[in-house]
Structures are given as C-alpha cells and as structure tokens.
Amino acid sequence: MTIAFLFITLFALLFIGTPIAISLGLSAVSTILLFSNDSLASTALKLFETMEHYTLLAIPFFILSSAFLSTGGVAKRLIRFAIATVGHYRGGLAMASVLACMFFAAVSGSSPATVVAIGSIVIAGMVQSGYDKRFAAGVICNAGTLGVLIPPSIIMVVYAAATDVSVGRLFLAGVLPGLTAGLMLMGAIYLRARYLDVPRQPRASWGEWFAAAEDAVWGLLLVVVIMGGIYGGIFTPTEAAAVAAIYSFFVGLFVYRDMGPLRRSAGSAGTHGVVLLVVAASFTAVSGFSAGTFEPVAALALLAGAGGLVVFYLRTGGQATSLLTSLRELVFYLPAAAVHPQTREVLVSAGRTTIMLMFIIANAMLFAHVLTTERIPHIVTDFIVDAGFSPWQFLLVVNILLILAGDFMEPSAILLIMAPIFLPIALELGIDPIHLGIIMVVNMEIGLVTPPVGLNLFVTSGITGMDLIEVLKAALPWMGVLLLFLILVTYVPAISLFLPNLAYGPQF
Amino acid sequence: MRTFAAVIDRLEESVIALIFAAMTLLTFVQVVLRYVFNSGFVWALEATTYLFAWLVLFGIAYGLKHGIHLGVDSFQRVFHPRLRRRLALVTVAAGLAYATLMFIGSWDYEARMYKIGIEAEDIPVERWILRLILPIGLALLALRLVQAGIRIWRGEQESLLLADEARIALRQHQEEANQR
Numbered sequence: 016m017t018i019a020f021l022f023i024t025l026f027a028l029l030f031i032g033t034p035i036a037i038s039l040g041l042s043a044v045s046t047i048l049l050f051s052n053d054s055l056a057s058t059a060l061k062l063f064e065t066m067e068h069y070t071l072l073a074i075p076f077f078i079l080s081s082a083f084l085s086t087g088g089v090a091k092r093l094i095r096f097a098i099a100t101v102g103h104y105r106g107g108l109a110m111a112s113v114l115a116c117m118f119f120a121a122v123s124g125s126s127p128a129t130v131v132a133i134g135s136i137v138i139a140g141m142v143q144s145g146y147d148k149r150f151a152a153g154v155i156c157n158a159g160t161l162g163v164l165i166p167p168s169i170i171m172v173v174y175a176a177a178t179d180v181s182v183g184r185l186f187l188a189g190v191l192p193g194l195t196a197g198l199m200l201m202g203a204i205y206l207r208a209r210y211l212d213v214p215r216q217p218r219a220s221w222g223e224w225f226a227a228a229e230d231a232v233w234g235l236l237l238v239v240v241i242m243g244g245i246y247g248g249i250f251t252p253t254e255a256a257a258v259a260a261i262y263s264f265f266v267g268l269f270v271y272r273d274m275g276p277l278r279r280s281a282g283s284a285g286t287h288g289v290v291l292l293v294v295a296a297s298f299t300a301v302s303g304f305s306a307g308t309f310e311p312v313a314a315l316a317l318l319a320g321a322g323g324l325v326v327f328y329l330r331t332g333g334q335a336t337s338l339l340t341s342l343r344e345l346v347f348y349l350p351a352a353a354v355h356p357q358t359r360e361v362l363v364s365a366g367r368t369t370i371m372l373m374f375i376i377a378n379a380m381l382f383a384h385v386l387t388t389e390r391i392p393h394i395v396t397d398f399i400v401d402a403g404f405s406p407w408q409f410l411l412v413v414n415i416l417l418i419l420a421g422d423f424m425e426p427s428a429i430l431l432i433m434a435p436i437f438l439p440i441a442l443e444l445g446i447d448p449i450h451l452g453i454i455m456v457v458n459m460e461i462g463l464v465t466p467p468v469g470l471n472l473f474v475t476s477g478i479t480g481m482d483l484i485e486v487l488k489a490a491l492p493w494m495g496v497l498l499l500f501l502i503l504v505t506y507v508p509a510i511s512l513f514l515p516n517l518a519y520g521p522q523f
Numbered sequence: 524m525r526t527f528a529a530v531i532d533r534l535e536e537s538v539i540a541l542i543f544a545a546m547t548l549l550t551f552v553q554v555v556l557r558y559v560f561n562s563g564f565v566w567a568l569e570a571t572t573y574l575f576a577w578l579v580l581f582g583i584a585y586g587l588k589h590g591i592h593l594g595v596d597s598f599q600r601v602f603h604p605r606l607r608r609r610l611a612l613v614t615v616a617a618g619l620a621y622a623t624l625m626f627i628g629s630w631d632y633e634a635r636m637y638k639i640g641i642e643a644e645d646i647p648v649e650r651w652i653l654r655l656i657l658p659i660g661l662a663l664l665a666l667r668l669v670q671a672g673i674r675i676w677r678g679e680q681e682s683l684l685l686a687d688e689a690r691i692a693l694r695q696h697q698e699e700a701n702q703r
Contacts, residue, residue, distance in 0.1 A: 032599050032682055033614040034592035041621040048624070056635065059628030063657050066576035069568075072550075075575060079547060087696075127692040135696060250554055257550035302559035362540035364695075369543070370582035371591045377579070425593055473689035478696075 017050045017389055025382070035425050036371075040378035043385045051388060061384065065377035069253060070176040074376075075369040076256030077124055077167050080237065082365040083263035085123040088273035089234050090132040092284070093118040096231035101201070103218035106208025108144055109151065110201045112137040113158040117197050120162020122234050124169055126463050130159035130474045138479055145214050148479065150207070153489035156475040157497055158200055160460040163426075164193035167241050167256065170459055173376065173427040174452045177383070177434040182252035183245045184515040188449045191510050192457065196500045203496045229285040229330075233270045237262060246518060247312055264358070265291055269345055274357040276348050282341060285330070289323045290341040296320025372427065379431040387435060396439045406444045410505050413437055413451075414458055421462020430455060446508075453511040457501050464494050535585045539578060546574040566645040573646075573653050580660035587618075587667040587683070591691075596682065608675060611682040615672040618683070622665040629657040 021042055028038035040062075047053045065071065097114035101107050112133060120129040134155040141151040163170050166186035175182040219227070240262055244255040268275035270287040299316035327338070352358060386392070399409060420429045434455065441451045463471045466487060476486045504510055549571050556563045564570075586592055599607050636651035643650050674680040 028614075028617055029595055030598055031610045031614055032594055032596050033617050034587075034594045034683060036592060037618050037621050038594075040625070041617055044621065044624050054631070055624060055628030056631035057628075059625045059657060059661075060632050060654075062625065062629075063576050063580070063654055066579055067572040069572075072572060072575060075543065075578070076547060076550070079543065125688075125692070127688050128695070131692045131696045249558075254550060254554045257547055258554060260547050261551045299558075302555070359536075359540045362543045363536045366536075366539035366543050366578065366582060367586060367589070367591045370539075370579050370586045371593060373579040374583050374586070374592065423595065470689045474692055477689065477693045 017046060018386075018391060020049070021046045021382075021385060021389075029423070035428060036374040036378045039375070039382045039428060043378065043381040046385050051385075053388070058381065061381050062377045065380055066373065068176055069251075070172060070182060071373075071376065073172050073182065073253040073256040074169055074372065075365070076253070076260045077169055077172070078368050078372070079362070079365040080167075080256065080260040080263040081123045081125065082361045082368075083260070083267035084234055084237065084271075085125070085128055085132065086267070086271070086273040087132060087136075088271055089122065090115070090119055090136060092227075092230045092271070093122075093234065094133065094136055096227040098216065099219035099224040099227040102216035104205065105215055106204045106213055107216050108137070108141050109146065109154050109204045109208065109213075112141070112151075112155055113161075113197055113200050113204065116155065116158035117161050117165060117193070118231070118235060120159065121165040121167075121238050124162060124167060126159050126162050126460075127470045127474045129162055130155055130471050131478055134159070134475060135478045144216070147211075148481070149485070149489035150211070150213075152475050152479050152481060152486055153491070153493050154200070154204060156471045156486060156490040157464055157493040158197075159471050159474075160463045160497070161193060161196055161200075163456055163460050164189045164196060164453075166190065166238065167259070168456070169372075170426050170430060170456055171452065172252070174430050174434055174455060177431050178438050178448055178452070180448045180452060181519075184449055184519055185452050186242065186245065186252070187515045187518055188453050188511045189456065190514055192453055192500075192504050195503070195510060196457075196497065199496055199500050200493065203493065207492075229288075230283075233266050233284060233288040233291075237266070249312055264352075267361075268352045268355070268358070269348070274361070275355050276351040277344060278357075280344075282337060285327070286337045287341045287345075289327045290338055290345060292323040293320045294342070294345065296323075375425055375428050376431060379428040382428075383432050383435055386432065392436045392439050395436055396443055399440050400443055404444070406446055407506065409440060409444055410446070410454065413454060414501060414505060417455060417458035418461055418465065421459055421465070426459040426462065429459065447512055449515055450508045450511045454501075454505050457504050461494070461497055461501060464490055464497070535581075539582055539585065542574050542578040542581075546571045546578070549574070569643060569645045573643075576654075577656045580656045581663075583660055584663035584667045587664060587671065590683075592683075593688065594683070599682070607681065608678070611675050612672065614683050615668055615675065618668045619665060619672075622661050622668060626658055626661040626665065629654075629661060633658055 024042035024045060025038055028041060029035065044058055047058055048055070094111070094115040097111040097118065098108065101110045101114055104110060115133050115137065116129055119133050120126065123129055123132070138148070138151045138155060142148050162168070166189055168186070168189060171185045171189060172182055174180070175185050237259055241255045241259050244250045244258060245252050250258065267273065269277065270284050270291055272278055272280060272287070296316040296319050300313045300320070302313070304313050417429065417433065420433065437451060437455070438448060441448060463469055466472060472483060472486050472490065475481070475490070476483050479486070481489070549567055553563050553567045599610060602610070633651050633654065636649070636654070641650050642648065643653055646653065671680065671683055675682065
C-alpha cells in the first residue's frame with residue numbers, strides 16, 4: 016500500500032512534467048508524512064546530509080575538471096590522434112571515431128557531450144571520404160556511450176556511494192569492459208567495412224603519429240593522474256577529483272589555450288605541456304622527498320619530468336627559448352587566468368550541472384530511504400531467494416528491469432534507488448558487488464541509445480539533421496553489438512573483476 | 524542599462540563560481556599540505572562539505588529560473604495547449620508543496636539546533652548557522668516557483684522550463700561554434 020502510493024505519486028508527477036528531483040522528493044516526503052513516524056525535520060536534514068557524503072563530494076570536482084577540457088579544440092586533438100593510430104585500416108575513419116569517443120568520454124565524462132563534440136566533426140569527415148551517412152551516425156551514437164565505463168565515471172561514483180564499495184576498485188573494474196566494448200565496436204566496423212568496401216585512409220607517418228600524440232597526451236594524462244593517484248595510494252578518489260580539476264584548469268588555459276588570457280597565443284601544446292609537467296614533477300619530487308612520505312611517487316615524478324625534457328630536447332634540437340617563454344607565461348598569467356571571465360564561465364556552467372545532478376541525487380536518496388524503511392530490499396531478497404532464482408536468472412531480471420527503467424529516469428537516480436534493492440540479493444547469490452556495479456553501469460549505457468528518452472539518439476539527430484526514426488534505424492545494428500557486450504559482461508565476471516582483484520586482492 | 528534581474532543573475536552566478544572555486548582549492552591545498560608539510564587544517568574537510576551544501580542548496584532556485592532541472596516533457600506535447608497549461612500549474616503546485624514541507628522541516632530542525640546551541644565538529648561555529656542555507660534555499664525555491672507560476676498563469680511561459688541533456692549539449696556546442 017505504502018509502496019504503491021510512493022510509486023504511483025512518483026510516476027504521476029513525472030508524467031505531468033514535474034522536474035525529476037521534485038517528483039522524487041515530493042513522493043518520498045508525502046509517503047513519510049502519511050505512513051511513517053519520521054519527522055519532517057529529519058527528512059529535510061537528509062537533503063543537507065547528501066552533500067556531507069564524502070564519496071559524493073568527488074562529483075562536483077569531476078564535473079569541473081571535465082568542463083575545462085570539453086572544448087572543440089580538445090575534441091579535434093583527440094580525433095587527430097585517433098586517426099593517426101587506426102585510420103589506415105579498412106573502415107579506419109569509423110574505428111578512429113570510436114577511439115576518439117573513448118578518449119573524449121574519458122576526459123569529459125558526459126555521453127551526449129561526447130556525441131556532439133566528436134560527432135559534429137567526424138560524421139561530416141566520414142561522409143566526405145565516402146561513408147554512408149547512416150553508417151557514420153549509427154557508429155557515433157553508440158560509441159558515445161562508452162564513456163560511462165572508462166574512469167573517471169560519475170555514475171560509478173554514485174553506485175559506490177549507494178553501496179559503500181570502493182570507488183578505486185570500481186574505476187579499475189571499468190577499464191577492461193570499456194576496452195572490450197570499444198574493441199567489439201571496432202571489430203564490427205571492420206567486418207562491415209570489408210563487406211561495404213569503404214575506402215581506407217593513407218597510413219599516417221611516424222612523424223605525424225608522434226606529433227598527434229604529443230598534442231593529445233595532455234588531455235589523456237588526466238586519466239593517468241586520477242588512476243595513478245588513487246591506485247598509488249597518494250589520494251582518495253575525492254581528492255583525486257579535486258587534483259584533476261586543478262590539472263584540467265592548467266591544461267585548458269596554459270597548454271591547449273582554447274580559453275583564457277593566452278587564447279590564440281603562439282606555441283605548441285607539446286612545449287607548454289612539458290613545462291607544466293616539469294613544474295609539477297619538480298614540485299612533487301621536492302615535496303615528496305622532503306616530507307619523506309611518498310618517495311616512490313616522487314621518484315616517478317622526477318623520472319617523468321626528466322623524460323619529458325629529454326623528449327623535448329630530441330624533438331626541437333635543444334632550443335630552450337620556447338620552454339623559457341612558456342614558463343614565464345605560466346608564472347605571469349596565472350593570476351589573470353584565475354580571474355578570467357572564461358574561467359568564471361566554466362565554474363558557473365560546472366556549477367549548474369552540479370546543482371542539477373546533486374538535487375536529483377539528494378532526493379533520490381530520500382526516496383531510497385523510504386524504500387529501506389519499508390524493508391523493500393529485504394522483502395524482494397526473500398522473494399527472489401525463496402523462488403529459487405539462480406544467479407544467471409537474477410542477472411537477466413536485473414538487465415531487463417534496468418533497461419526498462421533507463422528509458423524513463425535519470426541514470427544516477429536509478430542507481431540510487433535500485434542498487435540497494437539488488438545488492439543484498441547479489442550478496443545472497445554470491446555475486447560480487449563490483450561486478451553488479453559494472454552490469455548496472457553497462458545497462459545505463461544502453462539506456463542512452465534506446466527510445467523514448469535515449470539521449471544519444473536525440474543528440475545525433477540534432478547534429479546530423481536526420482530524423483529520429485532514421486537515427487534509430489542507423490543505430491540499431493551497433494546497439495546489437497552493445498547488447499552482445501552486455502551479455503558478455505553479465506556472464507563473464509572475470510572481465511570486470513580481473514584488474515581490481517589483481518590490484519587490491521580478491522574481496523571475498 | 525542593466526536591469527535589476529540581470530544584476531541578481533550576475534550576483535547569483537558569482538556566488539556559485541566563488542563557492543565552487545573555494546571548495547576545489549581548499550581540497551587541493553589540503554592534499555598539497557599533507558605531502559609537503561605533513562600537516563593540514565582539521566577543519567578543511569568539514570568546511571568543504573559545508574561549501575558544497577551551500578553551493579547546491581543556494582543553486583536550486585537559480586537553476587529553476589534558468590531551467591536546468593531535468594524532467595520528462597515528451598508526454599505533455601501531445602496534449603491540447605489548454606490542458607498542458609493546467610498541468611504546468613499543477614507541477615508548480617507540486618513544487619510549492621515540496622518546498623513548503625521541506626521548509627517547515629528545516630525550520631523545525633534549525634529551531635531545535637538554535638535552542639541546543641551545539642557547534643559543528645571541527646568548525647567552532649554553531650551548527651544552525653552553518654545549515655542556515657537549508658531554509659533559505661527552500662524559501663528561494665518557493666519564490667522562484669511562485670514567479671514561474673505567475674508567468675504560466677499569464678501565458679508568458681508554457682511550463683516549468685525543463686532541461687534535457689540533449690538540448691543542453693547541442694546548445695553549448697552551438698555557442699562555442701558561434702564564438703569562433
């Protein structure tokens with residue numbers, strides 16, 4: 016009765032167009048008022064307490080770090096590198112688009128933003144080199160979803176907060192599935208391209224590959240900073256996110272210079288990047304050795320800084336003047352960059368995203384709290400276990416439920432509501448919580464390309480001018496690949512668990 | 524001349540940007556201090572979480588005005604405009620019910636904390652002051668909802684502007700393209 020009221024109120028509110036956060040919150044509060052003894056005061060306090068959740072504190076920092084690097088300039092650099100890497104295979108341009116989507120999604124963390132940034136450049140490029148437009152659109156629409164698996168992933172942070180598993184483990188668990196999905200898509204493209212006989216690109220010279228890598232690596236290093244920091248035990252995921260935000264600020268304004276006071280000023284990203292690397296490395300090394308707490312990391316940083324200098328020396332034949340200019344700019348323009356209008360703009364836009372997401376999360380937690388006080392997870396677990404479900408049957412139910420839910424709700428809200436229900440059952444059936452997390456994330460990924468609210472479909476239709484049905488038709492075969500991937504991830508736990516177990520040791 | 528509303532907008536955005544910058548820098552500095560000086564501020568973590576809460580709770584009302592809150596609006600499009608407008612007014616009422624109930628709850632909580640006079644864990648300030656943004660934010664939300672309701676009533680606005688991530692992504696891309 017209580018639960019029926021809760022869900023009926025929620026769906027009625029959503030249906031008439033109430034914002035998701037308010038729908039979740041109002042249905043939860045009215046249920047509490049009518050059926051429970053909780054006070055309004057403790058309910059209101061829960062809103063506040065969401066922001067005191069240490070794991071969730073990583074979310075604003077990840078959003079900020081991606082806001083500094085989600086520019087068209089970064090997209091172009093990553094695309095160039097991807098084309099130089101795989102462009103020469105048959106269907107290489109499409110494969111490179113998948114690779115570029117993976118790169119960009121890792122840096123930006125948002126799937127629709129990835130489709131827009133990468134898609135608006137590569138779809139036109141593919142059509143120009145003789146690809147069918149539907150082929151191009153279908154590939155991009157699906158490849159844009161890969162970002163949620165590749166760390167840093169905000170959805171994973173939400174799952175970790177909902178279930179108290181370690182963010183570090185979960186991030187690491189996403190790496191192999193992310194690569195697998197990318198390779199499966201590229202494999203399918205290769206087969207399809209052979210059949211259609213699409214043109215190849217000329218193989219990029221080593222010089223071009225190196226130049227492209229030198230340009231792209233500064234954005235991609237973000238992932239290394241985060242994963243290295245967490246895995247090396249230097250900082251917590253939340254701190255890693257804050258460090259990533261500062262790093263992105265420097266890369267965005269001083270290395271890539273797509274924004275800020277140095278916008279359009281001369282110099283190569285390679286030079287500015289080496290300067291940043293050397294400054295950061297010497298700082299890390301000095302502090303590491305003087306504090307004596309993390310010598311291995313300090314030594315590694317020193318090595319990286321020295322390596323950067325050597326590579327730079329070899330590339331330029333030892334012309335240090337550009338390095339000095341860049342260093343001077345870094346020091347002199349730092350205050351100007353900090354207060355630049357574009358920096359403020361990035362902060363405000365990241366602030367908007369944070370507010371929107373956290374308002375939903377806070378209310379979803381309230382909603383989940385009502386479910387827990389009504390002992391729903393307990394009842395469902397008993398039901399599933401008594402009915403004698405085997406693990407594979409349970410996981411099938413999980414997949415179907417989540418794909419359906421993903422069509423109507425915001426992913427992080429779904430995770431917060433469903434994860435506490437699924438987790439006890441999974442534990443009962445001997446399924447690793449990390450594995451369950453990856454399965455749930457992959458389902459959210461597929462929800463992005465299925466109607467009626469598949470965001471990527473809308474975005475692809477927006478950038479190509481194709482209508483929605485056409486995009487859906489184009490996306491369907493590639494969506495099949497993703498479904499195949501979902502089955503693989505669901506029934507082969509090792510893909511998810513191999514890396515985290517290797518790094519941290521088995522959890523059970 | 525800039526209108527009053529534009530000044531308020533600018534002010535709200537500055538508050539958001541400043542709080543965001545402060546919490547990021549504070550966390551970063553904390554990491555650096557720990558490694559360079561083997562020290563740090565005991566109050567830093569708690570201060571960061573309070574800043575975070577102020578950022579979000581302050582921003583909800585700002586977000587309502589600018590239509591950043593996600594919602595599903597595909598169903599209503601098939602309705603007759605008059606019905607659509609009535610439903611939009613119902614959503615405003617739902618929002619007001621939410622804001623009012625939560626406001627009452629937060630007021631109760633604040634009153635209790637005020638009476639007890641308990642301080643935060645690491646910051647030597649009374650807890651009710653640090654959490655004052657809860658009733659303030661909800662009151663601001665109610666204010667913005669009433670304004671939106673009036674605009675819908677007068678027919679100046681169709682619904683509570685709902686955001687949709689697809690549209691946001693496309694618009695941001697358009698803006699960036701226009702800058703070039």
